Amino acid sequence: MIAYIQGSITYKSPTQLIVDVGGIGYELQISLQTYDSLKDIAASCKIFTYLHITQDAHTLYGFSTIEEKQCFLQLLSVNGIGPRVAITILSALTPEALQQAIMTHDTITLQAVKGIGQKAAQRIILELQGKVGKVGNMLSLQPSGQEAIYQEALAALSKLGIHKSTAEKTVAAILKEHQGEITVESLIKLALKG
Structure with a gap:
């Protein structure tokens, strides 16, 4: 998995970005929030990424902040919300505004x-309210600095047939308990035992 890329911007539009990294141009789908935060063409940038793989394509999504990426990943965990819808939501709402809408059950903002629509807004609130409300941010399930371990463990558990929501809760609890001082292998073993 590609956690981030760092290079110079060669093309920028409100929905797309091309970053040159060592002579290779990476095309990323971005939100308007990311677009607004980026400098002009030829400027250096660091973009956090998410690689979405389907039968037809490998699509790289880019985010200027780790918080925006975490919001994107949380939105993907909602039934019926795919990457295109998630990036559209993040184009319209900042991570803070999204968090506030979820915490206050504000379906109008989401709609x-x-x-x-109304049902999708209600589903987003229902499925994410527990994840946001407990600690007060979209990163509540993932201690900072441990994203790579978290993502790698989730991917491994998913390949082993563990349901995504179960894996997320288990991995987050183990990371919190060990305060991030754990290897991926140990994390996976503990998650399988738990």
């Missing part, structure tokens, strides 16, 4: 996003 203002193109493609989000």
Whole structure:
């Protein structure tokens, strides 16, 4: 998995970015929030990424902050929300505004996003309210600095047939208990035991 890329911007539009890294141009789908935070062409940048793989394509999504990426990943965990809808939500709402809408059960704010109806807004709130409300941020399940370990463990558990939501809760609890001082292998073993 590609956690981030660092290089110079060769092309930038409100929905797309091309970053040159060592002579290779990486095309990323981005939100308007990321677009607004980026400098002009030829400027150096560091973009956090998520690689979405389907039968037809490998699509790289880019985020200017780790918080925006975490919001994106949380949105993907909601039934019926795919990467295109998640990036549309993050184009319309900052991570803080999204968090606030979820915590206050504000379906109207979510419905203002193109493609989000009442049922989708309610589903987002229902499925993410527990994840946001406990600690007060979208990163509550993932201690900072441990994203790579978290993601690698989730991927491994998913390949072993563990349901995504179960794996997320188990891995987050183990990381919290060990305060991030754990290897991926140990984390996976503990998650399988738990």
